[in-house]
Amino acid sequence: MMNEDSQMGVRRFGRVNWLGTWTLTQREIRRFMNVWSQTVMAPLINAGLFLMIFTIAIGSQRGDVMGVPFMTFLAPGILTMTVIQNAFANTSSSLASAKVQGNIVDTLMPPLSAGELVAGYLCGAIARGGLVAAVIAIGAVMFLGVGLQNPTWVLVFVLLGSILMGGLGMIAGIFANKFDQLSAISNFLVTPLAFLSGTFYSIEALPPFMQALSHANPFFYIIDGVRFGMIGVSDSSPWVGLLVVGSACLVVIGICLRWMHTGYRLKA
Secondary structure, three states: OOOHHHHOOOOOOOOOOHHHHHHHHHHHHHHHHOOHHHHHHHHHHHHHHHHHHHHHHOHHHOOOEOOEOHHHHHHHHHHHHHHHHHHHHHHHHHHHHHHHHOOOHHHHOOOOOHHHHHHHHHHHHHHHHHHHHHHHHHHHHHHHOOOOOOHHHHHHHHHHHHHHHHHHHHHHHHHOOOHHHHHHHHHHHHHHHHHOOOOOOOHHHOOHHHHHHHHOOHHHHHHHHHHHHHHOOOOOOHHHHHHHHHHHHHHHHHHHHHHHHHOOOOOO
16 A cells, blocks of 8 residues: 555655566566467467468469568568567456456555556567567578568567557456457457458558558558568558557557556456
8 A cells, every 4th residue: 555655646666666567567477478388389380370371372373562572571461460469468368367366456456556557567568579579580581581671660560569459458358357258359359450451461452442441450550560671661651650550559558547547347
């Protein structure tokens, strides 16, 4: 509990509880690393299977896409889709599990503000998303010869994508009261949006109406930004993507802060 000084805005450990935030971050990282074969290795195998299946099924039969070989075009999309799914899964499963098991109070009771709680959870999502991104990027370089044309853009969009999806995972985890609800959100919202965001194709191949819908989807800009950073081609300007994804992150983080502050669907 907070003492009188903390109630007046000055906590005994400073304006920011760095130790508490770091401890929550460590807990989130250790949580997925303790079952790394499920949380890290399985997504990497899935990404490898996607690339292998497309290579076998299509291979050289598919022409260039946006001036680059199809497999080169595909690799950034597979990488980003894996980051999206893992960042979302990390925060959503953590919060949903804590609620279902009844130990969410262990997270809410320590002297952590709403901002510190959100930061801790998001750092865990960033760590998981960044880990799978790094491993897939290394594999793409080694086995497909895909380089990094602009590593800065890759880093920026992987970071923003992990933040956005980690925040959406928090919203889903807070909202869901059982795993069935969480699975429904993942299966009927996150997965379709990830698959229909230019992961496997250029949106130039879509009819105008579908192109307009794609441009309204923040997932598209995450994938497009990573693709620009890795192979130097994209369907839209990375600066536009930065603006759209950054704005979406601010909205999602604002909702997370509000719900954490009020204890919405967290406190009995």
